[in-house]
Amino acid sequence: MSSELTELGVADIRDGVADGSFTAREVAEAFNAQVAAAKDLGAFIVETPEKALEAAAAVDAARANGETLGSMAGVPIGMKDLFCTDGVQTTAASHILEGFVPQYESTVSANLWRAGAGMLGKLNMDQFAMGSSNETSYFGPVKSPWRKAGSNTALTPGGSSGGSSSAVAARLCPAATGTDTGGSIRQPAAITGTTGIKPTYGRCSRWGVVAFASSLDQAGPIARSVRDCAIMLEAMAGFDPKDATSLDMPVPQWEAGLSADLSGKKIGIPREYRMDGTPQDILDSWERGKKWLKDAGAEIVDISLPHTKYALPAYYIIAPAEASSNLARYDGVRYGLRDLPDGAGLQDMYAATREEGFGDEVKRRILIGTYVLSAGFYDAYYNQAQKIRTLVARDFEQAWAECDLILAPTTPNAAFGLGEMQADPLAMYLNDVFAVPASLAGLPAISVPGGLNSDGLPLGLQLVGKPFDEQGVLNAGLAIEQRNGFTARPETWWA
Numbered sequence: 468m469s470s471e472l473t474e475l476g477v478a479d480i481r482d483g484v485a486d487g488s489f490t491a492r493e494v495a496e497a498f499n500a501q502v503a504a505a506k507d508l509g510a511f512i513v514e515t516p517e518k519a520l521e522a523a524a525a526v527d528a529a530r531a532n533g534e535t536l537g538s539m540a541g542v543p544i545g546m547k548d549l550f551c552t553d554g555v556q557t558t559a560a561s562h563i564l565e566g567f568v569p570q571y572e573s574t575v576s577a578n579l580w581r582a583g584a585g586m587l588g589k590l591n592m593d594q595f596a597m598g599s600s601n602e603t604s605y606f607g608p609v610k611s612p613w614r615k616a617g618s619n620t621a622l623t624p625g626g627s628s629g630g631s632s633s634a635v636a637a638r639l640c641p642a643a644t645g646t647d648t649g650g651s652i653r654q655p656a657a658i659t660g661t662t663g664i665k666p667t668y669g670r671c672s673r674w675g676v677v678a679f680a681s682s683l684d685q686a687g688p689i690a691r692s693v694r695d696c697a698i699m700l701e702a703m704a705g706f707d708p709k710d711a712t713s714l715d716m717p718v719p720q721w722e723a724g725l726s727a728d729l730s731g732k733k734i735g736i737p738r739e740y741r742m743d744g745t746p747q748d749i750l751d752s753w754e755r756g757k758k759w760l761k762d763a764g765a766e767i768v769d770i771s772l773p774h775t776k777y778a779l780p781a782y783y784i785i786a787p788a789e790a791s792s793n794l795a796r797y798d799g800v801r802y803g804l805r806d807l808p809d810g811a812g813l814q815d816m817y818a819a820t821r822e823e824g825f826g827d828e829v830k831r832r833i834l835i836g837t838y839v840l841s842a843g844f845y846d847a848y849y850n851q852a853q854k855i856r857t858l859v860a861r862d863f864e865q866a867w868a869e870c871d872l873i874l875a876p877t878t879p880n881a882a883f884g885l886g887e888m889q890a891d892p893l894a895m896y897l898n899d900v901f902a903v904p905a906s907l908a909g910l911p912a913i914s915v916p917g918g919l920n921s922d923g924l925p926l927g928l929q930l931v932g933k934p935f936d937e938q939g940v941l942n943a944g945l946a947i948e949q950r951n952g953f954t955a956r957p958e959t960w961w962a
C-alpha cells in the first residue's frame with residue numbers, strides 16, 4: 468500500500484483521507500520514506516518527517532471528530548527553501564543564511580498548513596532563486612530524476628525551483644511550492660514533465676518569502692496535474708495586508724471552475740517566439756499544443772508581441788537592480804553568517820561576510836544591479852529597462868484585443884547536463900527567454916507537459932493569460948493535459 472500512496476496526487480490524497488480509504492498518517496509515512504531514500508537527487512536541504520507526521524495526526528484527529536477538513540487535508544508537501552518556516556532553518560540555499568531559523572511563518576506556508584497540508588522538508592533551489600539549473604545552491608546541485616534514453620549523465624531539473632520539480636517528478640511529494648521571478652516555476656516544471664503555475668503578480672503574498680526581485684517575485688505550486696495545481700494555488704493565494712503589493716481580491720474557486728471545453732476561446736500564437744535555432748522538437752510540441760487546443764474548441768490566431776526580444780535583457784537589468792537592493796540586508800549583523808576577522812572594523816566585517824556568504828552568481832547579480840543603479844548609469848540602463856518593461860506589458864494588452872490566451876513553448880530546450888552551461892551565464896539566462904515576458908507584465912502563466920523529445924526528455928507548453936485569469940490558464944492547461952495523456956515517468960535509479 469505505501470508505495471501506491473506515493474503515486475497519488477493532491478486531489479486523490481485529499482479525497483482518500485476524507486473518505487477513509489487511508490489515513491493521513493499512512494500517507495505521511497509513505498512520503499517520508501521516499502524522501503529518506505532519495506538522497507542522491509539532492510532535492511531536500513532539510514527533511515522534516517516529524518512535521519509531516521504532526522500535521523497528519525491533526526488531520527486524522529479532526530476527521531475522527533467529524534470536523535470539516537481543509538482543502539489540502541492530509542497532503543504532505545515540499546516547501547521551497549525561500550519560504551520562511553517558523554522554527555525550521557530557511558537558507559534560500561545560501562551560505563550567508565545557513566543556520567537562520569525564522570521565528571515566523573510566511574503567509575503562503577501558513578495558508579497551506581491552515582488548509583491541512585504537512586511539511587516533508589525544505590527543498591533545494593538555486594541560491595536566492597538566481598539560476599535556471601539548480602547549480603548555484605550552496606548545498607550542491609539537484610539532479611533531475613530524468614535521464615536521456617540510454618545515458619547515465621546527470622541532468623538538471625531546472626531552476627530556481629529545481630528541488631521542487633525534481634521531488635514532484637520523482638514522487639517524493641505530490642506537490643511542492645515554488646517561486647517564479649522570471650521563469651523559476653515554469654522552466655523547472657517544463658523540463659521535468661510536471662505542471663507549474665505562476666499566478667498574477669500579487670495573488671500570493673510575498674510576506675515571509677526571502678526577497679529576490681520584489682516587483683517580479685510570485686509564489687505558485689508545482690504538481691503533477693492541472694487540478695492539483697488549482698487546489699494548491701487556491702490554498703496559497705489570498706489578500707495579505709502585510710504585503711503592500713498583495714491583491715485585495717477574493718480568491719476564485721479554481722478547482723470548481725475547471726473545464727476543458729474551450730469553445731469560444733481564441734488562442735494567440737506569438738510570431739516573435741519563433742526564434743532562430745529553436746530545436747525542431749520544441750516546434751513540434753508547440754504544433755501539437757495548437758492542435759489539442761483546437762480540438763478542445765478553441766480558435767487559433769496569429770498575434771504579434773513586438774518587443775519580445777528586449778524582454779530578457781530588460782529582466783537582467785531590473786531583477787539584478789532589485790536584488791542588489793534587497794540583498795543589502797545581509798551584512799553579518801542581523802542574519803546568519805558573520806565573518807569578523809581579528810581586529811576588523813564594521814566595514815571589514817560587511818566585506819568579509821558578503822565575500823564568504825554569497826556564491827558567484829549572486830555576486831554577479833549584485834555587481835550588475837549596483838552598476839545599473841549607480842548615478843552615472845541609472846538613466847542609460849535602469850530607466851531604459853523600465854521603459855521596455857512598459858512596452859512588453861503593452862504588447863500583451865494589445866494582444867488581448869485579439870485573443871484570450873497565448874500559447875508558446877515554456878523553454879527553448881529540454882533538460883541539459885549538470886555543468887554543461889555553468890561557464891556561460893548568458894546561455895543559462897536564455898533558458899527563460901519565453902518565460903520572462905509574462906513575468907515583466909505580471910501575468911498568470913502555466914507550464915504543462917507537451918510530450919517528450921527525441922531523447923525521451925519532457926518538454927513544456929506554456930499558456931499565458933490576462934491579469935487575474937488563472938481560471939482561463941488552468942482550463943486551457945487542462946485541455947492540453949487531457950488530450951496529451953502524458954503518462955511518461957522517469958525510471959527510478961535513485962532509491
Ligand SMILES: NC(=O)C[C@H](N)C(=O)O
Pocket residue numbers: 596597598599626627646647648649650651652786899
Ligand atoms: N528566479 C527565476 O525566476 C529564474 C531566473 N532563471 C533567474 O535566474 O532569475
